[in-house]
Structures are given as structure tokens and as C-alpha cells.
Amino acid sequence: MALEPTFRPATLADAAALAVLADIAANGLANRVWLDQAGPGRSALEVGRQSVRRPEEVDSYCNATIAMVGPEVAGCVIGGLPEDLYDVSRLDEKADVFRPVARLAVQAAGTWYIDVIASFAEFRGYGLGSKLLAVAASKAEATGAAGNSLVVGSWNADAERLYRRCGFVPVAREPAILPDAYPQSGDWILMQRPPT
Amino acid sequence: MTNRPKFRPATLADAAALSVLVDIAGEGAPNRLWLDMAGPGHSALEVGRARARREEGGFSYRHATLAEVGDEIAACLIGYRLDDPYDLSGFEELPDTFQPLVRLEARAPGTWYVNVLATFPEFRGQGIGMKLLDVANERAREADASAASIIVGSWNEGAEKLYRRAGYRPAASEPAILPPEFPQSGDWLLMLRPLS
Numbered sequence: 001m002a003l004e005p006t007f008r009p010a011t012l013a014d015a016a017a018l019a020v021l022a023d024i025a026a027n028g029l030a031n032r033v034w035l036d037q038a039g040p041g042r043s044a045l046e047v048g049r050q051s052v053r054r055p056e057e058v059d060s061y062c063n064a065t066i067a068m069v070g071p072e073v074a075g076c077v078i079g080g081l082p083e084d085l086y087d088v089s090r091l092d093e094k095a096d097v098f099r100p101v102a103r104l105a106v107q108a109a110g111t112w113y114i115d116v117i118a119s120f121a122e123f124r125g126y127g128l129g130s131k132l133l134a135v136a137a138s139k140a141e142a143t144g145a146a147g148n149s150l151v152v153g154s155w156n157a158d159a160e161r162l163y164r165r166c167g168f169v170p171v172a173r174e175p176a177i178l179p180d181a182y183p184q185s186g187d188w189i190l191m192q193r194p195p196t
Numbered sequence: 197m198t199n200r201p202k203f204r205p206a207t208l209a210d211a212a213a214l215s216v217l218v219d220i221a222g223e224g225a226p227n228r229l230w231l232d233m234a235g236p237g238h239s240a241l242e243v244g245r246a247r248a249r250r251e252e253g254g255f256s257y258r259h260a261t262l263a264e265v266g267d268e269i270a271a272c273l274i275g276y277r278l279d280d281p282y283d284l285s286g287f288e289e290l291p292d293t294f295q296p297l298v299r300l301e302a303r304a305p306g307t308w309y310v311n312v313l314a315t316f317p318e319f320r321g322q323g324i325g326m327k328l329l330d331v332a333n334e335r336a337r338e339a340d341a342s343a344a345s346i347i348v349g350s351w352n353e354g355a356e357k358l359y360r361r362a363g364y365r366p367a368a369s370e371p372a373i374l375p376p377e378f379p380q381s382g383d384w385l386l387m388l389r390p391l392s
Contacts, residue, residue, distance in 0.1 A: 017212040020239070182237045
């Protein structure tokens with residue numbers, strides 16, 4: 001079965017769905033950062049939703065394209081030029097777990113960088129990922145960027161395979177610093193592909 | 197107030213927003229439960245969204261009414277009639293933090309229980325909570341419940357005041373068992389509101 005998704009820019013009303021998708025893409029690391037920001041006895045999900053609603057955040061709804069299937073949000077791609085998304089002089093202020101990712105992202109200046117690409121469980125296995133990658137390619141074209149870039153964890157073999165199939169090649173890596181309890185370990189890999 | 201809220205039953209497409217509202221109402225306790233269920237390296241937010249998509253259970257979208265302002269979800273009410281008699285079997289297997297809450301629910305069999313009442317930050321202070329409490333009373337009458345019921349933490353004075361203004365009165369209390377690092381402490385109060 002193939003899905004016939006339609007794509008549209010995200011709005012403020014999508015913030016909760018985008019927060020969940022950002023956390024899915026990051027293997028739960030986004031939630032960890034929001035938990036620290038919220039503090040005990042307060043809602044990290046509220047913090048995540050608020051973060052997505054701010055235009056200046058990397059994961060802002062302003063940088064997001066939504067894939068709709070029927071009346072439902074099925075997935076999203078969030079990104080932009082690394083030099084617009086990240087203030088290179090302030091990478092040290094990033095949460096520990098995301099600092100190596102940010103360091104890799106800024107090496108891909110001039111490309112349209114994919115910060116989040118994710119779909120909800122019900123919509124996986126229907127080729128939505130490669131369609132979202134095609135959206136990223138058209139974003140690169142529309143902004144005059146030199147192709148796309150993204151960062152994937154070396155433990156995420158399925159995702160890496162999809163990216164290779166879609167033309168991405170590894171160009172740099174950084175050791176991943178993950179919470180102690182995490183079963184994952186390895187490197188963050190920066191991948192790039194030329195304009196399609 | 198600029199914009200009147202509209203009320204509608206929730207659908208599957210609202211699950212992400214519901215999971216954030218559930219975590220807000222539960223002061224971050226739901227996220228902790230979902231973190232345990234997801235396990236390290238997986239997204240607790242994905243688990244929370246999946247819980248809201250279930251057809252059964254305390255957080256099911258089927259028990260939810262949404263308040264919308266413009267094109268945005270502003271708040272939600274999740275509630276249902278408690279069984280009469282209330283079945284306490286399996287009580288000991290519940291996480292400690294939930295035991296006092298269930299013990300209080302057992303004191304209100306046959307009432308329409310407001311399990312979640314929450315408003316996103318941008319929409320607070322507009323009287324939406326009070327309107328949703330009136331919706332709760334309508335639902336309670338439709339369900340032939342004996343009263344409406346709600347449980348509030350004694351540290352949550354703003355909420356308790358709102359419930360009193362709506363006609364709720366304290367009926368029972370239990371000492372709250374919260375994670376040690378939570379700044380909150382005190383009792384859970386069961387409050388009841390007559391239907392006429």
C-alpha cells in the first residue's frame with residue numbers, strides 16, 4: 001500500500017505533534033533536554049511544545065513542513081541552512097547531548113540541513129521517509145542551497161541505509177555522548193548529498 | 197476575552213495535543229510513566245501519543261472533549277463515569293504515586309470523574325477551565341452519574357479555588373506520594389460537585 005501524503009507548511013496549531021516527532025527523531029533525547037529545562041514537578045511536554053512555537057528555535061514550526069494523510073499529521077521534516085539555524089559562536093550553550101550534532105551541522109553550511117525527519121508509527125513502512133527527503137531536496141533547490149545534509153546516529157542502521165539509497169554519503173563524524181542508561185552508542189555521522 | 201472557545205469531541209488526530217495536556221495536568225508524572233514504558237533510548241512522547249490513541253483507558257481520546265479557539269486546540273477535558281461498585285483488585289500492582297489517587301476514586305463510585313483538565317499556557321486566564329467544568333456536568337447528567345468528581349493536589353491552590361468557584365467541595369483526602377525530587381508536597385483532595 002502506498003500513502004498519498006500531501007505536504008504543507010506547519011502552523012502554531014501543529015506544535016504538539018512536532019514536539020512528539022522531534023522526540024521520536026532524537027530517540028527520546030529531546031524529552032531529556034526538556035525535562036532538565038522544566039525541572040521536577042513540571043511538564044517537559046509543555047516545555048517542548050513551547051519550544052517548537054518559538055520562531056528562533058532550530059525545531060521551530062517556522063522551519064517545519066508537515067506530511068498529512070487524510071485528516072492526520074503523519075510526519076514532518078524540519079530544517080534550513082545551518083548558518084541560519086545555529087549561532088556558531090554559541091554552540092557551547094547547546095545541551096550536552098546535542099552539542100556534537102550542532103558541531104557537525106555547522107560544517108555543512110550552505111546546504112539545506114535536515115534537523116528532524118520523522119513519521120508516526122501508524123504511517124511507517126509506506127515510503128513516507130523518501131517522500132520527506134524529496135521535500136528536503138525541493139527546499140534546497142528553492143533556497144539556492146548546495147543540496148542537503150543531515151546527522152544520523154551510527155546505531156540507526158535502517159535510517160542510514162535509507163539516506164544512502166537517497167544519495168547521501170558520510171562526510172564527518174563525532175562521538176555521541178548519550179545518557180548512561182541508553183542502550184545505543186556510537187558516533188553521530190554527518191551525511192550530505194549534492195543537489196538532485 | 198477576544199475569541200469564544202468551541203467544544204468538540206477529540207479524534208485520533210488530536211492525540212499529540214492530548215498527550216501534552218495530560219502531562220501538563222499531571223505535573224510531569226505522566227511523562228515519567230511513559231519514560232518507564234518506553235525504556236531508555238526510545239521516545240516517551242511517542243508512548244504518550246499512543247496511549248491517547250487507545251480506545252480504552254484513562255487518557256483515551258474517546259473520553260476527551262477539546263476546547264478550540266480559532267484554529268488551535270486551547271484546552272481539554274478528559275472524564276468518564278467511575279464504576280459502581282469500584283473495583284480495587286490489582287490495586288497493589290499500581291505504581292506508589294498512583295495508589296492514593298485510585299483510593300480516592302474508589303470513594304466516588306458512580307460519579308463522573310474529571311481525570312484531566314488542562315489549558316495550554318497561551319489560553320490560560322480566559323475562563324476556559326470553568327466552561328469545561330460546566331461541560332463535565334452536562335456529560336455527568338447524560339451518563340446518569342450521581343455527581344461530578346475531581347482530584348486536586350493541596351499545593352495547587354489556584355486550581356482548588358477554581359473548582360470551589362465551580363461548586364466542587366472537598367469530600368476526602370489522602371497523603372500524596374510524589375517522586376522525592378518533586379518540590380510539591382501535601383494531600384490529594386477528592387472534590388465533588390452536585391449536578392443541579
